[in-house]
Amino acid sequence: DVVLTQSPLSLPVTLGQPASISCRASQSLVHRDANTYLHWFQQRPGQSPRRLIYKVSNRDSGVPDRFSGSGSGTDFTLKISRVEAEDVGIYYCMQGTHWPPYTFGQGTKLEIK
Amino acid sequence: EVQLVESGGSLVQPGGSLRLSCAGSGFTFSSNSMKWVRQAPGKGLEWLSYIDGTSTTIYYADSVKGRFTVSRDNDKNSLYLQMNSLRVDDTAVYYCARSSGFDVWGQGTMVTVSS
Numbered sequence: 001d002v003v004l005t006q007s008p009l010s011l012p013v014t015l016g017q018p019a020s021i022s023c024r025a026s027q028s029l030v031h032r033d034a035n036t037y038l039h040w041f042q043q044r045p046g047q048s049p050r051r052l053i054y055k056v057s058n059r060d061s062g063v064p065d066r067f068s069g070s071g072s073g074t075d076f077t078l079k080i081s082r083v084e085a086e087d088v089g090i091y092y093c094m095q096g097t098h099w100p101p102y103t104f105g106q107g108t109k110l111e112i113k
Numbered sequence: 114e115v116q117l118v119e120s121g122g123s124l125v126q127p128g129g130s131l132r133l134s135c136a137g138s139g140f141t142f143s144s145n146s147m148k149w150v151r152q153a154p155g156k157g158l159e160w161l162s163y164i165d166g167t168s169t170t171i172y173y174a175d176s177v178k179g180r181f182t183v184s185r186d187n188d189k190n191s192l193y194l195q196m197n198s199l200r201v202d203d204t205a206v207y208y209c210a211r212s213s214g215f216d217v218w219g220q221g222t223m224v225t226v227s228s
Contacts, residue, residue, distance in 0.1 A: 048221050092157065094158075100172040101175075
């Protein structure tokens with residue numbers, strides 16, 4: 001099974017400052033169809049998860065452009081250019097390249113400093 | 114509006130059974146694979162099962178294989194999870210999610226396994 005390791009697990013950020021979350025996979029996430037099925041999800045307190053980014057770098061509809069995804073192979077990053085109060089929550093990466101099983105990272109808790 | 118709504122969660126004793134439902138609306142339900150994902154209290158996300166649009170291909174996580182059964186009724190735009198032999202560590206919020214990219218999630222339904 002593919003293991004996804006996120007860092008940091010806790011991320012205190014000052015409002016208006018940037019934030020970055022790393023997701024490292026135990027093997028390459030490049031599918032034989034040449035796509036990389038690495039997605040990012042946000043879970044605000046008391047809410048269900050919401051997909052932010054799909055296939056590494058594609059923002060979902062309605063996601064602010066301060067969110068961006070990048071990376072390749074085994075190393076991926078979610079960046080928030082300027083953190084806002086509504087960004088508080090837990091962020092998960094997930095891989096859909098080598099499944100079953102689909103696997104998630106442990107989650108990174110973003111809080112306002 | 115695309116929407117998924119789970120139901121059926123409750124308190125059940127260890128060894129008991131429960132059936133969860135997930136109703137889809139606002140999209141062509143039969144054209145989408147569906148997943149179940151759970152989240153134990155204070156923990157991360159765990160994928161449980163996959164079912165394709167025609168119920169031809171089904172997969173389970175090892176943690177629930179042999180105890181949980183996923184099914185769907187496309188005429189009713191509904192997804193189900195039959196959970197048997199429930200254990201205390203099955204206590205979690207259970208979510209359904211749409212498609213291979215998990216692009217839409219329901220609000221979740223709470224299952225508590227306790228004596």
